[in-house]
Amino acid sequence: MGVEVNVRRMDISDLGDVLEVELDAFPNPWSRKAFINELTTNQFAYYIVAVVEGRVVGYAGVWVVIDEAHITNIAVHSAYQRMGIGDLLLKGILEIAKMLGANKATLEVRVSNDKAKSLYEKHGFENGGIRKNYYTDNNEDAQIMWVMLE
Numbered sequence: 001m002g003v004e005v006n007v008r009r010m011d012i013s014d015l016g017d018v019l020e021v022e023l024d025a026f027p028n029p030w031s032r033k034a035f036i037n038e039l040t041t042n043q044f045a046y047y048i049v050a051v052v053e054g055r056v057v058g059y060a061g062v063w064v065v066i067d068e069a070h071i072t073n074i075a076v077h078s079a080y081q082r083m084g085i086g087d088l089l090l091k092g093i094l095e096i097a098k099m100l101g102a103n104k105a106t107l108e109v110r111v112s113n114d115k116a117k118s119l120y121e122k123h124g125f126e127n128g129g130i131r132k133n134y135y136t137d138n139n140e141d142a143q144i145m146w147v148m149l150e
Helices: 012-025 032-040 085-099 114-122
Strands: 006-009 045-052 055-065 068-076 104-110 126-131 142-148
Touching: 006 085, 012 032, 012 045, 012 055, 012 068, 032 045, 045 085, 055 085, 068 085, 085 114, 104 114, 114 142
Parallel strands: 068 104
Antiparallel strands: 006 045, 045 055, 055 068, 104 142, 126 142
């Protein structure tokens, strides 16, 4: 990997860096208020961050409801991509989902995002269908992906 990456639970104090990652990664970034709600109100949500030299450079989130995990987001700042951080975050969030009782996980990904789909497939995710016009910025379809957790 080349750099030392620490993965830990996200805290409200991380939101400045998390929002920088969010702005860099997504055309329709979540707001600070949305993240605060996830961290303080949503009883099903769990978020982790990847930290390099004291700076949050990526994060991942999951909602676990009964036995199903829905991965909400995985993002790594473009300056830190291709270092294995996304892989580390995905592994971490899937482990947490299992610890919280999930036996399967799902997510949506842009049909054009081959880099992300390749990462998910590497971890056993398979195509579960299409959500038409899912992304509001350009009406792009989302590919639904699923994996069984052992």
